Amino acid sequence: MKIFSVNASPTTTRGMTHILMDLFLEGAREAGAEVESVDLQKKxxxxxxxxxxxxxxxxGVCVQDDDMTELRQKFIQSDYFVLGTPVYVDGMTAQAKTFLDRLIxxxxxxxxxxxxxxxxxxxxSKVPELVLLxxxxxxELDNxxxxxxxxxRISxxxxxxxxxxxxxxxxxxxxxxKILPDQVKQIKQATRRAGKELVEQGSFSDQTLAEISQECIPTEIFIDGANLFWDRCIEAGKFPV
Ligand SMILES: Cc1cc2nc3c(=O)[nH]c(=O)nc-3n(C[C@H](O)[C@H](O)[C@H](O)COP(=O)(O)O)c2cc1C
Structure with missing residues (x-):
């Protein structure tokens, strides 16, 4: 079984999308899948x-012979395609959308x-089944x-x-x-398990998805903590990615 994934976050290996994707693909690999992952920002x-x-x-041939020529082949040769993107302005990143447009x-x-x-x-062409990460x-999950x-709609x-x-x-x-060791451990384990479930069952259990997206801190405390974080970032003039 072949899994092709793209990380469409411009922060590539420094971002949270990468952390989640890495865990997910690790689980899929352990379950026997052949996995290939690409950072769109580097293409x-x-x-x-x-x-x-x-x-x-x-x-079937695009006028632009750039890296999409190869990526399009990887896409159609895979059984599952994992689109990794952070939410940017309530949707996917420009990198993700450009990739999808270029599948036309x-x-x-x-x-x-x-x-x-x-x-x-x-x-x-064989179109793979899709997974969003x-x-x-x-x-809040509704974001x-x-x-x-x-x-x-795309699928x-x-x-x-x-x-x-x-x-x-x-x-x-x-x-x-360090602050939330048990929750972070559970989220990471569940993300790895999700990769394994995709390979072994072709689906995700509700329990696994719920553990990944679990609420770790009540909203009011989350907001206070986030604002302290912004204070520190502004003071240092740097966002830690
Ligand atoms: C341009 C931009 C737009 C964003 N828009 C949203 C948004 O609409 N909703 C949200 O919850 N987070 C939003 N975020 C936060 C990112 O989703 C979050 O920081 C995520 O971790 C970024 O992915 P990365 O860690 O892989 O870089 C936005 C971040 C940026 C830079």
Whole structure:
């Protein structure tokens, strides 16, 4: 089984998305999957220019021969695709969206009705099933609402399936091992287990997802702590990534 993942956080290995993704992929690897992960920020990927030459002139081939040529192949050769993105302005990062836009050469231009809805015909390329892995700064789970809805729509558009979403609000809790050792340990163990569950069951248990996204600190205390953190960052003139 092949898993292809992208980390679409511009902070790459310094960010919380990376921590969560690493744990998830570790679990998947331990369960026997072949895993490949790419930091989009380190790749050369231009915006889609909307020419649609990839549909009408050179079917399946984009006018831009940049790193997406290789990444598109990795995408279609995988059984599962994991999109790792932090929440940016209630959605995915620009890196994630640009990657997804640039998958358009894989799409068949012709339309058909699917469940009474106008869709593109199913791609001739094998499209992997999708997993969303995301972190966000605020502490409520509903901050992922727009992103999860978007991924559900994308999976419907690509005529594939969103297997599930690995979501960690209050992302910086992932580096608070000293303050919240038990919770951080449980979140990390559950994230590893989620990777294993994907390989062994093709789904995630509710218990695992709930442990990953668990509330660790009541909102009022979280807000006070976050504001102290901002005081310190402003004093130092530096955000710790
Ligand atoms: C430009 C920008 C926009 C953000 N927008 C949101 C947001 O809408 N909601 C939220 O909860 N967090 C938001 N955040 C916080 C990030 O999701 C959070 O810091 C996350 O840990 C960043 O990912 P990283 O650690 O991989 O860099 C935003 C951060 C940035 C830099």
């Amino acid at each position: 050369k990927i231009g915006y889609c220019v909307g020419c649609l030459n990839c549909w009408v002139k050179t079917p 050469p894989l799409v068949d231009p012709y339309f058909e009705a699917v469940d009474g809805h106008c869709r593109h015909k199913k791609s001739k 995301s972190v966000c700064g605020f502490c 992922f609402g727009g992103l999860v809805d978007h991924l559900q 419907r558009n690509m005529q594939t399936r969103l297997i599930g979403s690995i979501l960690r609000p209050a992302s910086r809790i992932l580096v608070m091992d």
